[in-house]
Amino acid sequence: MKKESGSVSALERIGQRRSNTLTSIAKEAIEEMIVTGELSAGDRINESALATRFNISRGPIREACRSLEHAGLVRNVANQGAYVREMQLDEARDLYEVRQALTALVGQLLVEKASDALIEELDRLVEQMEKAADEDDLDSYYSLNLQFHDTMMAGAGNASLARYYDDIVKQLHLFRRRGLVQRGNLHASNAEHRHIMEALRQRDATAAAERLSDHVMAGWQRMIEAT
């Protein structure tokens, strides 16, 4: 019989159990509810209701909310409970400014550290995005775009930077005025990607930082103008 495979899955399950406390599961669940919009900005998070829904007690949910509070996704009011954070225009702009600075840093670091292989990988992604843009395939473009930025972030090799960037992106989900890239802007967005790649290939840190910064700013403009 399958002795090996059986014990492996047992090991995996033990590992899962080790790392997955109810708190961490609740946190991920609530976070997903927020990011997907099942819970939208301003909604109250009812501890008891969530607890019964998840078949757990309120303790882990409270702990999860504390964590999400520091992440900027939840606002805790004493004796009133947790609300999904409401994001105003000016707060979103502030976040985008920080995002811009961090993205510029990614560019600088990439020029220092990126291998030729990584740059080729990025080039491939840009090509694929071009194809997706040609075909007006919004979903593919969105997914490839995420991959593109994740790949750059990985290449920058700075764990703190990656965590903060992630945090910011999650928070920006709270600011949904048609959050996605508009059809027709795909080629414009990808042209910026090409421009970035050019700077990376030439190992020009200043240009890479500037073009990535511009890219973020342009994304903000596209988002705002989509109203």
Added chain:
Amino acid sequence: MKKESGSVSALERIGQRRSNTLTSIAKEAIEEMIVTGELSAGDRINESALATRFNISRGPIREACRSLEHAGLVRNVANQGAYVREMQLDEARDLYEVRQALTALVGQLLVEKASDALIEELDRLVEQMEKAADEDDLDSYYSLNLQFHDTMMAGAGNASLARYYDDIVKQLHLFRRRGLVQRGNLHASNAEHRHIMEALRQRDATAAAERLSDHVMAGWQRMIEAT
């Protein structure tokens, strides 16, 4: 690791409850213990012990630790509890890189937004720091330096930026190889301040960003060389 004096104020504040929640008080208390070094990197945080010491139950302490975990001050291990985060050299360097980028952003924003009054205020602080440096008054210099940076941050008018910057500074307290500015470097540090002010007065965003960035990098160098 066991020093009563540090937490007395926290205990007192627990007395006047109901205005703040026990969780927030516990969080501040633990945070202070970490930042002041009463709890040092790697130390285990014993929930029960802290609870009895504060005369509260474990619940609020657990919630506080969840929040501090996301702040990067605490590391939670399932079934083992919370440890004060240990910061390696490379992690500190990563944080400094992010700090550098954020500080550069402060410079850009200041050039856009700073009133003349604020610039004069900053000038005054630089003058006072010069005096403190002349007198080798390390404590005054440290305090004024904090004020200087806080004033700039306030002038930048970006709440998210301020929060992230604060987070990073707190985390860097975990990396103590003689954390403070060395005697004798005070004048060097303040010369950089003057250089920054020059760029601000001329409303030169690029120069301000660059000089603030250099200032952070120089601070890192001073810290490293102090071993």
Added chain:
DNA sequence: AGGCTCTATGTTGTTAACAGTTAACAATAT
């Protein structure tokens, strides 16, 4: 009707007890 107090109800804040896990140590076997 408008405004007030006061109760009723639901929700959160806090606690204490229970269950599960870990880690250190003693006991046993090799």
Added chain:
DNA sequence: ATATTGTTAACTGTTAACAACATAGAGCCT
């Protein structure tokens, strides 16, 4: 002596109950 296996104590994970607070609505007064 070393390694392995009980055994125990301490601690964390989780739950459920209780206390404090906030809010909505009934009743009352003018």
